[in-house]
Amino acid sequence: MSDTRDSSQGRFVSAQAVAERAGVSRSAVSRAFTPGASIAPATLARVHEAAAALGYQVNDLARGLLANRSRLVGLVTSDADSPFRAQMIAALSQALLERANVPVIISIGPTAEDVANASRQLLRYRAEATVFLSGSPPASLVELTRRNGQPLILVNRGETGLDSVHCDDRDGAQQAFEALCMAGASRFAVVNRANPSPCLAVRERSFAEIAAASGFEAKIVRAGLADYDGGQEAARQLLGSGPAPDAVFCVNDLMAFGALDHFRGVGLRVPADVSVIGFDDVPVAAWSSYRLTTLRQDPGRIARDVVSILDRRLADPDSPPISVDVPVRLVVRETVRARR
Known part of the structure; x- marks a missing residue:
């Protein structure tokens, strides 16, 4: 003290x-x-x-350092201002505070070295754990943290061999495809960013595979970042190459918003001419200007699972990696045609 x-x-x-x-x-x-x-x-x-x-x-920080544990938990993230990432940070911060931890948000750049620098700082401050919301920790860093007894937990990352929580991306793609099929769609497309993260790549790949298994080809368009501008650019590409799709699955809501506004701007009716489904269910999806049908991830559920993994890992440091799948749920609004 x-x-x-x-x-x-x-x-x-x-x-x-x-x-x-x-x-x-x-x-x-x-x-x-x-x-x-x-x-x-x-x-x-x-x-x-x-x-x-x-x-x-x-002074709990000083007390924790004397005990070789500070109660700090690092939340390492890029694009912290994106809507779903902000929801995740808020939910994790609340769950960690209820656990008597002190969340420390570290915003990083896109490179592996950015991730490594953030993690080294957290090791110096004897952080109790590090939660990666984006970025992939290098293997050397994973080994360093293990030697120091600091758990690493990944959220919505595709790597194996580490504790992780991720939403069921494949089931989300399945639900999206089935909803679009029931609306009578036959010309499918997937909108993704130019360099997709592991979870976005799974959503894209899963939708295409599920469509192929039902005898359909899903056109894949990648453009820009996973944001509003990227969605608009992807929609422009879709309409500029071949027949227009009548069903579009966007890997997140931000890209869906951009695609929706572009479709409407060129005179397409949503959902009469084209149905659109997003992913995440950020608050804007419910706004009257969008009323987006989307797959809901539950940030509170993910945060609770992260805390549960942390408790289990600290209780048994040598146990095998813990992986938790979080279900997603289709939220039906007004951007998909009524069922036929």
Whole structure:
């Protein structure tokens, strides 16, 4: 335990200051703020009264470092401002705070070195775990964290051999294809980013395979990033090469929004001329301007599974990798034709 800042003097209130005000020893202050420690009730009351008067708070970071564990959990991510990523960060932060952890959000660039630098920083601060929302940790870094006893948990990544939580992308593609088939579609397309992440690649590949198994070819268009502009560019490409599709599966909602606006801008009616399905169910999907039919991932469920994995990993560091599949659910709105 260390200091709480004394704003009137520009410094932290020390445990020693609490001890002097309460008329007890420094060790008594330490015991007063240690659950289960032996301390006389009268002494405990004096210490808490002095601490309240001074505005003292226990320095959990210092305490954790002394115990070789800081209670910090790193959330390593790129594009933290994208809607679904922001939802995931919020849900994970809440779940970790309820577990008495301190979430630390580290926004990274696109390279493996960016990921490695972030992880090294978290090791230096004795972070209890690192959760990767994007980026793939290099094998050397995985080994380094294992030697230091720090769990790594991946969210919606395709790598094996590490603890992970990921939504059921293939089942989501299955649900999307079945909904479009029931709407009478016959000309299918998939919209994806130019360099898809592992989970986006699974959605694309799964939809194409499921369509092929039913005797249909799904045209795949990749353009830009997995954002609104990328969706617009993909829609332009779709309409500029061959017959227009009557059913489009977008690998996330942001690309679906861009595609929808482009289709409508050139006079196509949604869903009368073309049905569109997204993935994620971000809040904007329910807005009246979109009313997007989409696959819902549950950020709260994913966050709870991450915390569960963390508890299990800390309890048994040598157990095999833990992998959890989170189901997705089709949310029907107004961008898919009524069932035929």
